[in-house]
Amino acid sequence: KHGARMAQPGEFTLRAFLNGKLDLSQAEAVADLINAEARAAHQMALRQMRGGFSSEIHAMRQQLVDFVSLVELELDFPEEDVEFADRSQLLALLGSLRQNLQKLIQSFRIGNVIKHGVPVAIIGKPNVGKSTLLNALLNEERAIVSEIPGTTRDTIEDTLVLDGITFRFIDTAGLRESQDVIENLGIERTYEKINQARIVLYVFDVNETSLEEVMANLEDFRHHMEDPDKKFILVANKTDLLVEAPRHFANFVDLETVFISAKRRQNTSVLTDLLVKSIKDMVVTDATVISSARHLEAITQAEKALARVESDIRAGLSADLLSSDIRTALHYLGEITGSITNEEILGNIFSKFCIGK
Template identity: 55%
Template sequence: MTNKEETIVALATPSGSGAIGIIRLSGPDAISIAQSVFKGKDLTQQESHTIHFGNIVDGDMILDEVLASLFVAPRSYTRENVVEISCHGSAYIIESIIKLLIKKGARGAKPGEFTLRAFLNGQMDLSQAEAVADLIASNSKASQQVALQQLRGGFSNQLQTLREQLVQFASLIELELDFSEEDVEFANRDQLKKLTHDITRIIGSLIQSFELGNAIKLGVNTVIAGRPNAGKSTLLNALLNEERAIVSHLPGTTRDTIEEVLNIRGINFRLIDTAGIREATDAIEQIGVQRTMEKINQSALLIYVYDAEQITIEELNQDIANLQKPGISMLIVANKIDLFSDAQVSALPHNENTVLISAKDKVNIDELKNAIYHAAIKYELTGNETLVTNIRHLEALQKTEESLIKVLSGIDSDITSDFLATDIKQALHYLGEITGAVTTDDLLENIFSKFCIGK
């Protein structure tokens, strides 16, 4: 845990040489420590949210010309005094300034310690603090929007409302315990049952949102599979609009997986081109086929590609039956329709999960991209959705749901107030774990140790 009496310092920009580097100080002595090495205006006498030009000096030696940005508590990210020194991006200059600031009384910050202080000082709750890390790591428009929505408190506000409603009933039940000898009932059981049903439904919806939230955050594992020479590599190239995979008329050209990222409407799909599925003719091809099956089992979406000219209906149905796995969405892609007449194309078997394409001529590739998107994302994203993206939150919500089910069972069984209060308290505890109303040092250490230093 952090000692808030100490002033911490770290580089807030990526390490290495660059145009500028920003060194961040936070703590009670941040301004005075910065002033002790700053030659320019007296920073201790300046207003918050002002920027001042000057030199960083070590005795008579000038280390660099800098800009010092001043944020006076509580009007800062951490709600402490904060100074951000913008210097030239030389690794030597940055290291020299940080060493000087430590010499003057600062301490090197631990990973995530600035955000930890923001949480401990009430600037944000725990789920918002975790959203900071998600926002930094976001690599698509959708993941950025979800993290930003959580950082703004969308998830927290919804949980806080649920928690407040439960707290009210818990208080009434606690009051009943104080008058247990008089056999009075302050908490209306029908109202409590309705509230618990409502909260359980909302919690269940949040739990279900994790699949989508996790896909947005981490991307969607998408495997392209099929028989040799079905056109899998040609399709990968067409989707990426570049010659990424080697294309050959010879079967078995792809012997290992090829992985690339395709962004469709803000969602990252991790495309994995695999070896053709058939009886292997040598040991290396056999390994490739085994890896194909492993990748399919690990995927969220399977794009099965077949050569519409070469395969029979029986073979097609057999392949689909063999490849379908529980929990894995599947798209059927009939390739090489450029070799067919319009009448023959219309006669090909297809349903809502089938797309007819020519990968070579890039026919219906945009249609396929739309199908890929909707196979993973079932509705249009607005950026205002409350989605669960964190496994810690998911587990806490699942435990909350279990406790609420016990509350409902207890009401139906007409259990005594003390047992009912215990189950409600348990639900409140798990909800509180998400926002940080309930924390332990180990929990905070585990969360913030994964942050980058300087944030």
């Protein structure tokens, strides 16, 4: 009636970007900050919004701009037959930039799970207390518990925030040979969840499981895993039924083992402390961490372009070929901060905002 209207999703942040108050990665961090459900995700988004990541990208981009200008001088004055851009210096720069980009690419693994929740798969044979452990961790009866083996036939998921970090616990079907079609489907899904998980809790009955059986099962799990370096924690359950201390597990040096009674909720705090430590150990203090799939794709493409430049220099190729790939890298780095963008990218990013932000 008086010229007012409802704001579009992300409209105010879009205006801040268009007016140069924020770059595109900072604008995306605003949405991440709004959607953050735990302190770790909140802090990660806040660091990005304050411009640390943007500064790194701008600095790398400027170094490339300075060098590509010298490379293109050679194209403008071909008759001079002079290398304005020192190839050894360019190789040193490329090595440094690729190393920085590779660190950012690697950081996505931890950044993505902090943003969306750390997936933790709870696995083991039937009736070892996996569902009881899930209930103990969540402090509620989330999963059905029964003495009948094979009760859990599908995965059950729930989240828990521990020391500011969101964990997504996944209770899985018991691993065993079965003639039951439905149970076997659940077991197949268990192996899928093992591959998707960042941390795997292997639960076993400490009263009925030998050291040799544990090691054999771990070896079998690793055959199904796409990432052989996945974090495993052994959870020796049902300690309340022990007659004597389990000395045969005292020799574990390569895998962390926690002794608990999920039923009586004894020592579960030791397990949760270990989970938190496992994630914090993966994060380098003050290091830039990326959590956006868009950023990952752009950085990956930029790194590949610089790898081609490095290869071309060593092969002695001409300046025009070097210039083309350097400009490709500049394009992808520019997409991150928004110095190079298009309406489709902007529409996709700002449509995810809530109204009025």
